[in-house]
Amino acid sequence: MAHIKLKNEELPGIVGLLNYRPETARPLLDLAETLLRGESTLTSGEREIIAASVSYWNQCHFCHTSHAAAAVAHLKSGINLIDDIKAGLPNTPVSDKLRALLHIAHQVQRNGKNVTDDDIAAAREEGATDAEIHDTVLIAAAFCMFNRYVDGLGTWAPGPNEAYLEMGERMAHVGYGKY
Amino acid sequence: MPHINLPSEFPGIRSLFMYRPETAAPLNHLVQTLLHDPHPTLSAGERELIATYVSRLNTCKYCSNIHGAIAKHQLGGDGELVELVLADPDTAPISTQLKALLKIAAKVQAGGKQVNADDIAAAREAGATDVELHDTVLIAAAFCMYNRYVDGLATWQPDDAELYDKMGKQRASEGYMTAPFKVNRTEQQLQNS
Numbered sequence: 001m002a003h004i005k006l007k008n009e010e011l012p013g014i015v016g017l018l019n020y021r022p023e024t025a026r027p028l029l030d031l032a033e034t035l036l037r038g039e040s041t042l043t044s045g046e047r048e049i050i051a052a053s054v055s056y057w058n059q060c061h062f063c064h065t066s067h068a069a070a071a072v073a074h075l076k077s078g079i080n081l082i083d084d085i086k087a088g089l090p091n092t093p094v095s096d097k098l099r100a101l102l103h104i105a106h107q108v109q110r111n112g113k114n115v116t117d118d119d120i121a122a123a124r125e126e127g128a129t130d131a132e133i134h135d136t137v138l139i140a141a142a143f144c145m146f147n148r149y150v151d152g153l154g155t156w157a158p159g160p161n162e163a164y165l166e167m168g169e170r171m172a173h174v175g176y177g178k179y
Numbered sequence: 180m181p182h183i184n185l186p187s188e189f190p191g192i193r194s195l196f197m198y199r200p201e202t203a204a205p206l207n208h209l210v211q212t213l214l215h216d217p218h219p220t221l222s223a224g225e226r227e228l229i230a231t232y233v234s235r236l237n238t239c240k241y242c243s244n245i246h247g248a249i250a251k252h253q254l255g256g257d258g259e260l261v262e263l264v265l266a267d268p269d270t271a272p273i274s275t276q277l278k279a280l281l282k283i284a285a286k287v288q289a290g291g292k293q294v295n296a297d298d299i300a301a302a303r304e305a306g307a308t309d310v311e312l313h314d315t316v317l318i319a320a321a322f323c324m325y326n327r328y329v330d331g332l333a334t335w336q337p338d339d340a341e342l343y344d345k346m347g348k349q350r351a352s353e354g355y356m357t358a359p360f361k362v363n364r365t366e367q368q369l370q371n372s
């Protein structure tokens with residue numbers, strides 16, 4: 001049970017919170033839509049992998065599994081990607097640029113000041129642009145918010161990975177805040 | 180030096196808002212809703228204190244200084260109260276309810292799962308409502324984002340109390356959606372930053 005009385009207690013994770021407070025739901029959804037599905041030289045699949053990785057490092061089961069499922073939908077990778085993200089992508093062919101950006105995201109997850117000049121130089125070495133570095137930092141920062149919001153209010157989340165596949169399809173192909 | 184090429188006339192998050200208007204719009208809309216728009220029960224000053232306190236826990240100089248200045252102006256110019264809250268909420272002259280909400284905010288800063296049923300019960304005991312609990316958690320969570328965004332890209336964060344006070348006064352009266360001041364820096368200042 002969530003720490004507060006939600007209007008619809010059947011809605012899991014952030015969905016119940018967005019439904020509870022529409023005034024804050026609007027900018028939160030607009031932010032997710034812009035960061036994960038808006039125009040970018042990073043693919044939506046890559047950006048969802050960053051979101052899902054940060055959520056895993058923050059131990060937010062709902063955000064990790066749902067955003068990993070969105071990555072599955074974008075990349076048509078199969079469900080194993082969800083657990084592969086937890087392990088640091090040993091079995092997924094991703095670019096060295098994305099690995100360098102994931103390292104920056106991990107530094108942001110701990111604290112913004114942990115990002116060093118060397119981390120940035122390493123990402124540039126792999127071809128990362130200013131816009132890609134900017135969006136990586138903001139995606140990582142935003143999920144440090146979403147994860148704390150979802151867990152800080154004690155929302156419930158489905159357990160198994162399979163329960164998230166349909167949600168991931170909608171997140172990937174319909175979008176955030178669109179029904 | 181910032182990690183990416185940002186406009187040099189704006190400090191902290193304002194340089195990032197100028198750099199990327201597409202993400203600035205929802206980020207600004209969120210902070211306006213959480214901290215400035217009318218709230219059923221929490222004053223803007225109380226909400227700014229939560230934002231300032233979390234920013235201080237995250238050691239974000241720009242965010243804690245600017246929101247501390249906004250809090251001061253929202254609290255009738257009482258900068259001392261802001262300092263007392265930052266030093267120790269438990270001994271600061273604020274309501275037991277705000278103390279309980281600040282405790283929850285600190286838990287959220289450490290990690291969402293840190294908030295437990297006892298923290299929530301203590302806040303309710305002190306009179307906190309569901310919307311207050313919701314907004315406290317979301318303000319604390321949102322500042323874990325803003326702080327990381329501002330520090331993670333190594334934005335310019337001035338040491339200039341007067342400048343923060345001037346910007347804080349503007350935000351307290353105008354809200355977050357109006358254009359920011361330009362701060363012109365000399366070549367020398369830019370090189371040293």
